[in-house]
Amino acid sequence: MLPNKVAIDIIRKYMARFEKGEDIENFRKDLIRDLLNHNLLVKTEDGTYTLVSECKEELMHSRIGALRESIEKFVIPSDLRSMKNPKILDLCSGIGYNSIGALHYNKNCRIDMVECCKEVLFLSLCLDMPYEEHNIIKDRIKNFLEGDASRSDINIYLEDGRSAIKKLEGRYNVVFHDAFSPQRDAVLYTVDFLREVYKKMDDDGVLISYSSSIPFRSALVEAGFIISEGNSVGRKRGITIAYKNPSPDRKIRRIPLTDERLIAISTVGVPYRDPNLNLSHEEIIKNRNFERMIFKKKLLELGRYYSTKNVKLGKIDRKFLEIQKLDLNSTQVILKMREILGV
Structure with a gap:
């Protein structure tokens, strides 16, 4: 997902002057004014600016700043x-x-x-x-x-x-x-990309994302991360904090119990995939929808399918709920629940 195309065209016009050697101070205020006049640059509550995205109703940053x-x-x-x-x-x-x-x-x-x-x-x-x-x-x-x-x-x-x-x-x-957001552009939210990120991290490394998407958190678990949740900033749900190999004394806040269940035993928890790191967003979504359909079919055949509503309400086998009472981190809980699910 990129900024609005008109915004990019406006910026390119001024970039051309920079590339010809002109001092940025000669035109930078004109560029800002031009973007503001076209409602493509928005001043947020902390006084800093963000751009309007390709999807005109969304900004590249939060309005809180x-x-x-x-x-x-x-x-x-x-x-x-x-x-x-x-x-x-x-x-x-x-x-x-x-x-x-x-x-x-x-x-x-x-x-x-x-x-x-x-x-x-x-x-x-x-x-x-x-x-x-x-x-x-x-x-x-x-x-x-x-x-x-x-x-x-x-x-x-x-x-x-x-x-x-x-x-x-x-x-x-x-x-x-x-x-x-993965709903708009899922290419960097796939299991396969996150595995590559995991490999490039130091053993004590931490990944931070504003996204609390269920498929994204599921992908992090499959990629090997220990997932947790941070505070919410400008939205209802908390940020995602994922560790490669946290020290035993680190306090790891679990994600919501509902999220653990959705990731572990619901078709909502099917992650995004991009095996060769070359698929478009549309292809990734299409493939995920197909995988969800296959997963649902297997669960129905085994008599272990639960609707999303029932998973959220906890109307599932008590074995899963008992696992959530254990003193484990969210990744451990999810993996144990999946083991019981047996799919």
Whole structure:
């Protein structure tokens, strides 16, 4: 999912001036005004800006604040401040809010920014933000757009996350998974992509996502992550926090009991898949729908099918409910429930 096409066209017009060598200060305010006049750039409640997406009724960030969302959904839950020289993978880095926030909380961060839209990166050069670390990100983006491909503590990969993940060196302590919602674009929410991310993470690594999607959380479990839930920010459901190999003393908050059941024994829990990391969103959704149909058929044959409503209400075999009473994390609960389900 990309920003609105008209917004991209407007940004390209000003990018052409930059590419010809003109100083950004000569036109950056004109670009902002142009986008605002077309209702394609929105000022959020914390004073920072976000773009309207391809789907005109949706924004690229929450109205509560683009920078606030970054800090409260990604930076603080990752516990960056306590880490020494953390290495971060910023997936779908966009304007750069997550990377800016990370540097604000820990100046020793090493960051790989992955973004598929050059125009969004360029827009960051034209915006003002309250954190001085924005200047660090702006300098790196500017150098990158001018052709500097050298490696540094902050690197930019202008490509689909699925192709980028294969070439990245990895050993990430933190992954900011900030892709657009899986309902709109599921390509970075598949079991197969998340397995690649898992491989690139340090043993103590943590992945943070604003999404609480059931198929996404199911995919994380299948990819090997220990899933948990963080606080909600600007929405009803909490964020997703997924660990590769958490230490025994780490307190891991379980996801809602309803979610555990839906992931483990309901067709809603069938994850997204993309075996060769090359399918479109539409193909991924079509394949998942087919897999759900096959899964439902198997459950019916075994006499173990429960409607989504009954799963949510807990009107299921008590064996599953007893597992949820155990002192386990959500991933362990889900795997035990699936074992009993036997499919």
